[in-house]
Amino acid sequence: MRRPDALQEAQALERLLAALATDAPILDRFLADPEEEAQRWHCRKALARGLHAPDAVGLRLAFQGFEQKRARQGIRRRRWFPWF
Amino acid sequence: MRLVRGLDRFGLGWRPELAASLFAHRGALDLVEAVVEMIPTAQLRSYATLAVQLPLWLHGTTLGLASTFPVDEVRLRNLARTVDRIGPEGWSEHMAFVRVPGVEIGHLAAPPRTPETVEGAARNLRRAAAVVGSLPLLENVACLTPPLGSTLGEGAWITALLEASGAALLLDLHNLYTNAMNEGDDPVQRLLSFPLSRVRQVHIAGGRWIGPPNAPRRLDDHLHPVPVEVFALLETLAQHCPQPLTVVLERDGRYPPLDALLMEVAQAREVVARGRQAGMAPAS
Numbered sequence: 001m002r003r004p005d006a007l008q009e010a011q012a013l014e015r016l017l018a019a020l021a022t023d024a025p026i027l028d029r030f031l032a033d034p035e036e037e038a039q040r041w042h043c044r045k046a047l048a049r050g051l052h053a054p055d056a057v058g059l060r061l062a063f064q065g066f067e068q069k070r071a072r073q074g075i076r077r078r079r080w081f082p083w084f
Numbered sequence: 085m086r087l088v089r090g091l092d093r094f095g096l097g098w099r100p101e102l103a104a105s106l107f108a109h110r111g112a113l114d115l116v117e118a119v120v121e122m123i124p125t126a127q128l129r130s131y132a133t134l135a136v137q138l139p140l141w142l143h144g145t146t147l148g149l150a151s152t153f154p155v156d157e158v159r160l161r162n163l164a165r166t167v168d169r170i171g172p173e174g175w176s177e178h179m180a181f182v183r184v185p186g187v188e189i190g191h192l193a194a195p196p197r198t199p200e201t202v203e204g205a206a207r208n209l210r211r212a213a214a215v216v217g218s219l220p221l222l223e224n225v226a227c228l229t230p231p232l233g234s235t236l237g238e239g240a241w242i243t244a245l246l247e248a249s250g251a252a253l254l255l256d257l258h259n260l261y262t263n264a265m266n267e268g269d270d271p272v273q274r275l276l277s278f279p280l281s282r283v284r285q286v287h288i289a290g291g292r293w294i295g296p297p298n299a300p301r302r303l304d305d306h307l308h309p310v311p312v313e314v315f316a317l318l319e320t321l322a323q324h325c326p327q328p329l330t331v332v333l334e335r336d337g338r339y340p341p342l343d344a345l346l347m348e349v350a351q352a353r354e355v356v357a358r359g360r361q362a363g364m365a366p367a368s
Contacts, residue, residue, distance in 0.1 A: 014195060017231065018183070050233065058301060061228045069190040
């Protein structure tokens, strides 16, 4: 049976992934300590533990790719916060 | 296995840079596919005229349907108006998210492959079908690294999403090849893990290798010719899929002469025909 807060957790994870694709300091913090950064984004502990040992090369290349796409489209990076 | 022969179709992505020469050579194509976001409002009537002369599919890239967040209603209504005014044969979108509240990612991002994103996508697709009037074909997306937090494999996630939504699959073979390479998987095994009975359209395209030499990643950039590995996957697909397939070549820059693109389309025809033949051969 699905946990009642599953949707909120899923949305928290999506917000974290969006941040990793758009915010270099957040990506740096995540790669330095994935579990702590994931918990900062309200991904519950078990989920955060599943994010250990992330693929740093892939995440950085993905960030660069998204950054280039945003630059071409004129989308400015927006500072945002875990509690947004 | 029942094989439907002669119903496969082959086309090319309609791009402004190619439009004049594509129109002149439209007899070589069974259809074209236009990216919705590249159609200026002032040209809607031209595209409606094109849709009368050649089967036209509209391909969206910015709805972000595969998300636990609700799809943007304004974008949906704009798309519905465009579909209504152009009258395409159908429309397609991606199994991707492109934004969360307050943040535009800027491109197609692979969501976590979880039951929650399946449910979110199904909700968004019900809404899209209600506003636009039909379900889109759904395309698998490429990623440089597997989506964090996933609990399902790509094939299982796509199968669940299509079952939950009732949508059919637009199978991008270069995206599939890219993900297999970037996740250390065998491309053919990954192909066979997909719900092949739901494939209606196929994209073929090219890409390149990027990143450090000791950890290269495959990038789907649509700027290079279709690699032999993707043609091999197309042949395998044709062998395993009895239903008619519509194959579209995507190219988004560094355009060669149109003849070169038409040769790739012709190669796709040959490859599919070969796969059909292999599919008919009795098992030895």
